[in-house]
Amino acid sequence: MKGIQNLRVDYSGKKINIHTINNNPINExxxxxxxxxxxxILEPNAMTLSTFSDTSGINSRTVLLKGVEEKGFIFYTNYNSRKGVDINNNNNVSLVFLWKEIEKQIIVKGKASKISKKESKKYFESRPRKSKIAAWASKQSSEIKDEKELNSRFLEYEKKFLDDKIPLPDFWGGYIIVPDSIEFWIGRKSRMHDRIIYLKNNDDWVIKKLYP
Ligand SMILES: Cc1cc2nc3c(=O)[nH]c(=O)nc-3n(C[C@H](O)[C@H](O)[C@H](O)COP(=O)(O)O)c2cc1C
Structure with missing residues (x-):
């Protein structure tokens, strides 16, 4: 078996034509x-979300993109989770999409804010019943003191909402990330990769090419 230092893939991706790409990075x-x-690609909507807080530094984790709008990128979570607390203190975040099989990476930097309750409710209602129960049962990112705790909370909420519609928890919902910059990367031969970055300038986007 090859040692880690000898794992190497020579990418073959096409060039990104800076003259023909979209003026708007969301469309791109x-x-x-x-x-x-x-x-x-398996779960192409999986993205690494990084947040920062003064007390715990940089925190990264995977979340699922659940919408792309003209304004930005939407995902859902527990507002009391570590990421929720981080965003509450500092709403600057980054997202990384890695699609290795097609040799592409996209990096978004921007500002996160909560979407409306109405929008969160609409998405919450589209989730399977057990996922709704799990949202109620999980005190996401808090310590579990007793292994049985999570299961018994799940059963407790299953019982509580037995024949009822499951409401959207107050502590659960979506964030939208409004981008300040979006970088598109494509792997090319001999590490001569292509990188194009869009930088927000008032209402316009400035497009630049970066060294690999
Ligand atoms: C493929 C994948 C998708 C995930 N999607 C989400 C998601 O959409 N929302 C979420 O809150 N957690 C999601 N998670 C779990 C997070 O990675 C993380 O464990 C959790 O949100 C707690 O993060 P925090 O403690 O930093 O807030 C996902 C994990 C994986 C591996």
Whole structure:
């Protein structure tokens, strides 16, 4: 078996034509996302979300993108989780999408804010019943003192909402990340990768090419 230091893939990706790409990075993102879907990438909407807080530093984790709007990128979570606390203190975040199989990476930097209750409710209602119960049962990111605790909380909420519609918890909902910059990366031969970055300038986007 090869040692880690000898693992090496020579990428073959195409060049990104800076003259023909979209003026708007969200539209460019949608084209790249579609190509990830067409190439059957497993969970192309999985993204690494990094947050920062003065007390615990940088925290990264994977979350699922659940919407792309003209304004930005939406995901759902527990507002009391570590990421929720981080965002409450500092709403600057980054997202990284890595689609290795098609040799692409997208990095978004921007500001996160809560979406409306109405929008969160609409999404929450579309989730399977057990996922709704799990949202109620999980005190996401808090310590579990007794192993049985989570299971018994799940059963407790299952019982509580037995024949009822499960309401949206106050502590659960979506965030939208409004981008300040979006970088598109494509792997090319001999590490001569292509990188194009869109930087927000008032209402416009400035597009630059970066060294790999
Ligand atoms: C593929 C994948 C998708 C995930 N999607 C979400 C998600 O959409 N929302 C969420 O709150 N956690 C999601 N998680 C769990 C998070 O990675 C993380 O464990 C959890 O949100 C707690 O993070 P925190 O303690 O930093 O707040 C996902 C994990 C994986 C591996």
């Amino acid at each position: 993102f949608k084209i790249w996302f579609k190509s990830a879907q067409e190439n059957n």
